[in-house]
Amino acid sequence: xxxxxxxxxxxxxxxxxxxxxxxxxxxxxxxxxxxxxxxxxxxxxxxxxxxxxxxxxxxxxxxxxxxxxxxxxxxxxxxxxxxxxxxxxxxxxxxxxxxxxxxxxxxxxxxxxx
Amino acid sequence: xxxxxxxxxxxxxxxxxxxxxxxxxxxxxxxxxxxxxxxxxxxxxxxxxxxxxxxxxxxxxxxxxxxxxxxxxxxxxxxxxxxxxxxxxxxxxxxxxxxxxxxxxxxxxxxxxxx
Numbered sequence: 001x002x003x004x005x006x007x008x009x010x011x012x013x014x015x016x017x018x019x020x021x022x023x024x025x026x027x028x029x030x031x032x033x034x035x036x037x038x039x040x041x042x043x044x045x046x047x048x049x050x051x052x053x054x055x056x057x058x059x060x061x062x063x064x065x066x067x068x069x070x071x072x073x074x075x076x077x078x079x080x081x082x083x084x085x086x087x088x089x090x091x092x093x094x095x096x097x098x099x100x101x102x103x104x105x106x107x108x109x110x111x112x113x114x
Numbered sequence: 115x116x117x118x119x120x121x122x123x124x125x126x127x128x129x130x131x132x133x134x135x136x137x138x139x140x141x142x143x144x145x146x147x148x149x150x151x152x153x154x155x156x157x158x159x160x161x162x163x164x165x166x167x168x169x170x171x172x173x174x175x176x177x178x179x180x181x182x183x184x185x186x187x188x189x190x191x192x193x194x195x196x197x198x199x200x201x202x203x204x205x206x207x208x209x210x211x212x213x214x215x216x217x218x219x220x221x222x223x224x225x226x227x228x229x
Contacts, residue, residue: 047217047218050217101170102157103159104149104157107156
């Protein structure tokens with residue numbers, strides 16, 4: 001069974017600084033997809049960034065980028081120039097062929113301080 | 115284009131009552147997924163439905179829980195004889211009919227509280 005592990009229950013970053021959230025996963029599949037979702041207090045699940053395993057290039061979305069290490073099964077999220085609005089729970093997720101049957105990690109709560 | 119709509123946002127039920135949670139997918143989406151989020155945990159997959167078909171219910175508890183996605187109308191997640199342990203946030207996600215790596219669009223969830 002696929003598993004997703006987020007080893008940092010909580011992280012804190014100062015405004016305008018950079019923070020990296022860790023995620024590792026376990027799978028025997030060669031073709032799969034990885035996601036980072038943000039969940040603010042409103043509970044809405046917001047897709048932050050997506051990575052296809054067959055792509056070697058790391059995905060980037062504005063201030064958000066990933067470090068995808070396929071051999072190490074690692075998928076970390078880097079947030080640059082952190083803003084107060086980035087404070088939320090961040091979930092790493094994985095799926096294979098069934099696009100939206102996602103396996104989630106337990107989440108990392110990110111605090112952004114002034 | 116309205117997003118995934120879930121209602122109610124909050125639902126309070128006494129132990130032993132039934133809970134019905136509704137999900138209207140985004141326009142043009144024919145795949146619906148239900149997830150459950152217990153307090154301080156990540157989302158756990160429950161069931162995957164297409165119109166009038168259950169495709170994968172591997173995450174559904176064997177008893178008291180059922181789901182449907184009729185030809186017309188929203189998808190319904192039904193919990194019979196609720197217990198305190200059913201208290202959680204229930205999320206619905208939808209995706210288009212085909213395509214790999216399709217983004218899952220989530221609703222805002224229904225928070226069920228069993229008292």
